[in-house]
Amino acid sequence: MDHDHQNCSDLLGNLSSYIDGELSEEMCAEFQKHIAGCENCRVVFDTTTRTIYLYQHNPADETLPAAVRERLFSKLHLDDLIKHE
Ligand SMILES: [Zn+2]
Known part of the structure; x- marks a missing residue:
């Protein structure tokens, strides 16, 4: 199966x-x-969803503030997480 890493960037952008x-x-x-099918993206996905889940289940703050989430996403440096072979 072809694995085009351009797909990873597009996907993680979504x-x-x-x-x-x-x-x-x-x-x-x-x-x-x-x-x-992509371990690379799965790691990014797991990390992000876990972080968001933790925020959402913090009783002191039930919703993840937009600003925090924005920071989270910008901090991910998605391109850096994608292995370019
Ligand atoms: Zn991928």
């Missing part, structure tokens, strides 16, 4: 939309399919 439930069903399916 990560916040995916988490927000803003992607179409078709896009979600693509997303999940890629995550299932």
Whole structure:
């Protein structure tokens, strides 16, 4: 199976939309399919969702403030996390 790392950048660029439930069903399916087959993206995805989950389950602060989330996403440096072979 071809693995085009350009797909990883595109996919991870949609990560916040995916988490927000803003992607179409078709896009979600693509997303999940890629995550299932790409360890690289799975690590990024797991890390991000875990961080967001922790924020969301902090009783002192039930919603992740937009500013925090923005910082989280910008701190990810998605390009750096993608291994260029
Ligand atoms: Zn990938």
